[in-house]
Amino acid sequence: MNVLLDLFSVIAICFGTFFFLAGTAGLLRFPDALSRLHALTKADNLGVGLIVLGLLPHAGSLLAALKLVAIWALIQLAGATSAQLIARAIRRSG
Amino acid sequence: MSILQILDIGLAGLVLAVAAWTVFARDAFAAVVGFVAYGLLLSLVWVRLFAVDVALTEAAIGSGVTGVLLIGAAGRLRKLEASGGDDELPGASLRLFAAALCIFVTLVLAGVVLSLPDPGPTLAPEAARHLAETGLGNPITAVLLSYRSFDTMLEKVVLVLAVVGVWSLAADQYWGGAAGNPRGAEPDGTRALLAQVLPPLGILIGIHMVWVGADEPGGAFQGGAILAAMWMITMMAGLTEMPSIRSRLLRLVLVAGPAVFVAVGVAGVAFASGVFAYPTGFAKPLILFIEAFMTLSIAVTLPVLVAGPPKRLRQQ
Numbered sequence: 424m425n426v427l428l429d430l431f432s433v434i435a436i437c438f439g440t441f442f443f444l445a446g447t448a449g450l451l452r453f454p455d456a457l458s459r460l461h462a463l464t465k466a467d468n469l470g471v472g473l474i475v476l477g478l479l480p481h482a483g484s485l486l487a488a489l490k491l492v493a494i495w496a497l498i499q500l501a502g503a504t505s506a507q508l509i510a511r512a513i514r515r516s517g
Numbered sequence: 518m519s520i521l522q523i524l525d526i527g528l529a530g531l532v533l534a535v536a537a538w539t540v541f542a543r544d545a546f547a548a549v550v551g552f553v554a555y556g557l558l559l560s561l562v563w564v565r566l567f568a569v570d571v572a573l574t575e576a577a578i579g580s581g582v583t584g585v586l587l588i589g590a591a592g593r594l595r596k597l598e599a600s601g602g603d604d605e606l607p608g609a610s611l612r613l614f615a616a617a618l619c620i621f622v623t624l625v626l627a628g629v630v631l632s633l634p635d636p637g638p639t640l641a642p643e644a645a646r647h648l649a650e651t652g653l654g655n656p657i658t659a660v661l662l663s664y665r666s667f668d669t670m671l672e673k674v675v676l677v678l679a680v681v682g683v684w685s686l687a688a689d690q691y692w693g694g695a696a697g698n699p700r701g702a703e704p705d706g707t708r709a710l711l712a713q714v715l716p717p718l719g720i721l722i723g724i725h726m727v728w729v730g731a732d733e734p735g736g737a738f739q740g741g742a743i744l745a746a747m748w749m750i751t752m753m754a755g756l757t758e759m760p761s762i763r764s765r766l767l768r769l770v771l772v773a774g775p776a777v778f779v780a781v782g783v784a785g786v787a788f789a790s791g792v793f794a795y796p797t798g799f800a801k802p803l804i805l806f807i808e809a810f811m812t813l814s815i816a817v818t819l820p821v822l823v824a825g826p827p828k829r830l831r832q833q
Contacts, residue, residue, distance in 0.1 A: 493718075500714060507707040 556580025741815030774814030
């Protein structure tokens with residue numbers, strides 16, 4: 424069981440870091456600001472989400488696990504808001 | 518070499534690279550963004566040095582609040598630059614001199630750090646030995662509010678002086694007015710949503726951080742900074758506005774922290790062994806009492822500093 428949980432963690436965190444890598448590649452390579460923003464928010468969303476998912480079996484207590492999920496939710500909120508604001512600023516400046 | 522060491526070296530290299538980028542950035546706004554990223558990386562460095570209290574403060578104050586202040590300053594400088602203030606730039610010789618001075622200070626600091634004896638001089642065992650007498654579990658809080666409480670009190674006074682300094686920049690006709698945007702000046706759905714969803718959770722986290730600060734990383738400054746951020750978010754969304762600087766309540770809250778700190782410190786003469794001493798057995802409740810007022814003052818002082826000097830006429 425422990426081995427299975429560890430395997431699950433490793434796979435989830437690897438996928439999470441892959442999304443960060445893909446997000447960074449998009450940030451560097453995509454042609455316009457809106458696409459770069461799109462790449463960045465995917466990394467925030469899925470990258471952090473999968474890493475948190477991978478860390479959950481090792482959280483130790485229910486409270487710590489809930490804190491991890493809360494961190495993911497807060498990053499979602501902050502990421503979505505700042506992406507909206509940046510996109511609006513881009514559209515306004517043309 | 519272990520993986521952690523490689524990561525540490527990579528982190529140190531990244532901090533240096535971002536610092537250099539911040540210094541060499543041509544645009545003021547880009548430099549501020551670099552500075553915020555630098556602060557966040559630095560807080561990771563503090564976590565790796567097992568100084569979580571410092572990491573929290575660096576992220577909240579060094580990167581967060583200072584970042585907001587600098588963005589405001591960069592915005593104001595941009596107007597100045599656009600109006601042709603280029604000839605105001607210091608000459609090449611002055612800039613070279615400033616650079617040489619900075620490099621000299623860096624070299625001296627590096628020399629001092631490198632010439633420290635190997636087990637560096639430390640008061641940590643001493644601090645840990647007397648921890649039980651304070652009733653606290655977090656040695657950092659014990660240092661800040663018990664062993665060196667006088668210094669911490671003066672830090673809070675400095676914050677009040679900073680507010681006086683910012684307010685004194687007000688133009689004559691706006692004295693007694695309010696800073697920042699008036700309520701609902703710029704209705705914005707995105708910011709309004711964040712300002713309505715985040716604060717209930719943020720206020721809870723802020724208070725939690727002050728409360729656990731007695732025994733775990735956290736404390737008045739970190740928790741106060743989170744509470745301050747919540748007020749700033751609602752203000753930026755146009756849901757709340759800065760009260761007039763004439764407001765008695767605002768002024769009372771600004772000085773409440775240092776005032777209660779001084780009062781408890783002076784009461785130490787009568788009830789304990791001297792100024793800024795706590796009576797035996799009452800250290801922890803008194804420290805939490807002081808921290809409660811300090812948190813309130815910090816939570817109000819930081820948004821007041823960010824809002825800047827009064828820019829609106831006093832409402833009748």
